[in-house]
Amino acid sequence: MHYHTPASFEEAVRIAASAGGVTRFLAGGTDVLVQLRAGAVTPDDLIDLKHIPGVHDIAATPQGGWRIGVAVSGAELGEHAALKRDWPGVVEAMELVGSTQVQGRATLTGNLCNGSPAADSVPALVAAGARVAVTGPQGSREMAVEQVPTGPGKTALGPGDLITAITLPPRGAGGGDAYQRFIPRTEMDIAVVGCAVNLTLEGDVITQARVALGAVAPTVMLVPEAAEAIISTTLDSDALEALVKVARSAARPISDKRGTAEFRTDIAGVLARRVAELAYARAKGRAK
């Protein structure tokens, strides 16, 4: 295995493009090293992105959103008060990934690129309307986060493509987001179901919403019907009941060692309701 420390994304792309065998990009390494250890993936070329200027930065965008470097750890996200104030759901989702030790290394970009349908941060990013900047042999482009994962362990990134930053839109007034997951223990498990809700209020009425579910389909999915169920409502009991129903019918889970399909479907509804209530309370300024 060859270890590279490029000083720019362009150089990283060049190394990747010229590599013949298996290539992996390394930021936090919390997935790459586990695969390496298990013998599941032993890259021929490992390209460490942490020496590229700017990858450790969390920066405000001119539009009022946030640009998050690819090597920013979960712990650093959690310590960024202004980001956490704007997007508590995104930050809390990332903070659920792994242990405190894993938080010291794991990144949003890595969580996204691992392609897991159960990745905690991804539903929150999708609900937030986050976008990624991609650089590759064909040049640079932007895409919505929900376009990145294409199946378990698979992404829309081509050979040599790499994400250079994740951008969160401006929060705006009357907004709130939240993420929760269900796991058997209190910590340290992979989500059996995850749900993120991002909404905007005018007065008590929801004017915009995005709802995303994790671990109930081959990829994290945006559920527009779930958003429609609560838009133009005050999240009253009828709206919540409709949301629960829609979330459950949108879920297409499998049964595996972490939960049965029936259980996941059930919990998708329970979480959608709980998370929507929390996001709503945050938008009203009633919850942190």
Added chain:
Amino acid sequence: MSKIHVTATVNGDSVEFLADPRETLLDALRDHLGLIGSKEGCGTGDCGACSVLLDGRLVSACLVLGVEAEGHEIETIEGMAGPDGTLHPLQRKFIEHAALQCGFCTPGFLVASKALLAKTPDPTEEEVRYWLAGNLCRCTGYDKIIRAVMDAAAEMRGAA
């Protein structure tokens, strides 16, 4: 497969070692530097027995490559007591509270707890338990570990 020369600071000392790029920081500490206090319980970041501080940040040494240590500062259990051997309050409280049985997870718990108290000097029991969720102990049921951390925190606040 060529090895890479790595220079880092470990427990305040400048060290050098040759690392195969596939070796973890844990391998480097244990096999190249003789610092066997950090333990491997899982190799997948699930048990916390290899907890170390990397530039002051709590990480699992099994999830960091040895080559990534280049130019960085690492603190391990071996650097926790004072240069004259004076124990850190956490170390002392772990012994006093019988917070260890087999002791294999103890270095990881101590390093992780030190990182907690640096960030949160007055943690609640719940904060301690969640912070230490990635440190598995199979012997104690955690009871005496939590008590030792809370007691050490109280003593350190009093001493400060």
Added chain:
Amino acid sequence: MVEVHLWSGLKRLTDGEITVAVEAATVGEMLDALTRAHPGLAPVIEVGVSAAIDGEIVNGRHVAIPPGAEVFLLQRLKGG
């Protein structure tokens, strides 16, 4: 004479007897006498058994059996 209480699964090997009276002053003598009386018990005893003498589980062949003691044969116990 010592009355040895067997476990009922051994009945097949002792012509249906669940207690066997043998002449023995120690656990070892008792086990040997059991084997002589019922050769079918030999593999069972060879694998390892414990004896309970007046409620105390013992493993040594040398242990004495007091007159009138209540003796049970038990499968050898393991611990974690």
Added chain:
Amino acid sequence: MAKDEMNPAFKLIGTRVLRPDGLDKVTGRARYGADFAAPGMLFGAAVRSPHAHARIKRIDATRALALDGVKAVVTRADFPTGLTGEDWNLQENCMAGDVALYDGHAVAAVAATSALLAQDAAKLIEVEYEPLPHVTDVDDAIKPDAPAIRPGAADHSVPDGMPPNVVRYFEFGHGDLDAGFAEADIVRAQTYRTEATHQGYIEPQACVGQLGADGKGEMWVTTQGQWYVRWMCAAVLGLETAQLRVTPSEIGGGFGGKTTVFIEPLSLALSRKAGGKPVKLVMSRSDVLRATGPTASASMDVKIGMKADGTMTAGRAEFRMQGGAFPGSPLNEALECAFAAYKLPAVEHIGHEVLANRPKAAAYRAPGAPMAAFAVESLVDEIARELGLDPIAVRLKNAVREGDRSSYGPRYKSIGLVETLEAAKAHANYAAPLGPNQGRGVATGYWFNHNGDTSVSMAIAEDGTAQVSVGTPDIGGSRASLGLMVAETLGIPYEHVRVNVVETGALGINEPSHGSRATFASGKAAVIATEQAIAEMCRRAAAEWGIEPEAVDWVEGAAQPAGPNAGKFPPMKIAEIAGQMSSTGGPIAGHYEGLPEGVGASFGTHVVDVEVDPETGRTTILRYLVVQDAGRAIHPAYVEGQFQGGAAQGIGWALNEAYIYGEDGRLQNAGFLDYRIPVACDLPMIDTVIVEVPNPGHPYGVRGVGETGITPPLPAVANAIAAATGARLRRLPMNPPAVLAAIKAVRGG
């Protein structure tokens, strides 16, 4: 006699002194299995079967051996043939012969100059398998048409006509069962199931083995029993036992799982083939879960008869257990513990041991007892609930006392079940108010405890301090408790005693630290050895004073004349006697070799409060109380630690831990991510009450305390969930999907 009347004024026993190995363990200096290195050492790696059951058609190591730095490859062909019985089982489990019997079964091993190289080489060893039909579930394995795993493996106990995988059959009981059930007002029968769990010690198996062409060998290893490692390796490799010297490292947890061998014989075989160079083998976590010994899984039918006033009239238990592809599941222990807490006029036990394509079960803390308790204590709770009786009252009504006949035959000697029930009833937790979706569960548990082969030596040093050499590795503070007992006996400060866990060359044989025996057996042996040394010191003083040795007493660390008639001499302190020993007759020491009789069994009662989220089925432990009879707590903090650790393991077993096998017979959760042991935030503080009904068979009243604590949590949690939700779970684990499904079933939707 009341406890406090029996409790003499000890100076040290019962104090919370600092453990002697504490400093090494908080500074990272303590050396565990993987921390040893020997000059010229090679590193090994094992090749393991990816199939649950497969014929091994060909093993080709040519490509591995061609790598620069690869020194040796071993397969079963490198081991002796002709072994029988348990020796053969051990050998077969360490290295597959013609057939791989489970996912993770070792089929070859390689040694090379680095760990990475050994792993690379292992991948280059080509193994051709012919997959065979497999079975992993206990109820499937006992079917008459199940794939026969090892024809001919059944022992003498199995009657003709049993299904092919039944290898052991067991029945015992007493009384008239039909009459007992006829006498009952209510008779209930249910089936309960537990899944296999792993001990989950955090330190994986690790060893460095060295074996020369002369048959002499060395091993450094993490183990609960260095003599067991020695005889097992010798048996598996056909060596002379005394030619092997085994040194135990500090041990990072065992819970029974480190009382046998897995990689140890492989390291010796590799070493011998590599010209005698030492070979280090360290298991990965996934190897530990796939290939070391978990516990058995069980399927259990239980029937109990009870009168309306709570009196139990009869009990019947029929258990089926699989302990992997080898005999040795804790079937008889499970059955003997099943009704141990109850005075039953009629009781019957039947057991079937079944083979399945899983790793060979190893001991796990009170082997068998937790499964049995789950079945029996759940059903007792169900019936008590149906009759509207208090769970502690029902247990007190039927509780065994000294002199009662046990369910497994013998009469009990001194026991403390009633005392633990009374203490639980009196504890504040038993009266704490409960909110919505909360419930309380009670259960009792039992473990026999064990003595075993024990050798201890102790010696006085030149300055009057003392050393004790024991053969039981210190797993949870036993050096502290042994040091306390020796210091108390000698009448010297605790700090003046050093307790060493020694290698096999230093003592006669010892059983491992298992069966809750270390403090009982090594403790009793150490006290006897110390008394010999004291007698010798009294003789030295007597000679000095010119009086009879019988006229000398040992008081507070000094010899003194027994009374005014013995003579008038100032006390001669231990340091003075020790300082002169070279001129008064030479070394002063004592030793014990034997089977220390007088084991005292330990009962416990647990009370747990849970809250169940009715929408998700997740159970939160709100309060947990362990009450257990310790006989006497030598070091109360480490007794509490055993109670708390056992409870935590039991809670894990109850709620989330389980071996999950796929249709393909492969283990799906071979890591701490999905083998879900409790983490710190899953548990509350665990309250403890140490009951002390001294064991008359031990000089300080010790019973073992290590094992009983894992027994009650399984049913206690089930009983609490039933109280909280109305849903009765009869199968483990009671994870959220299972609990939610059960809640929906009782609430109709």
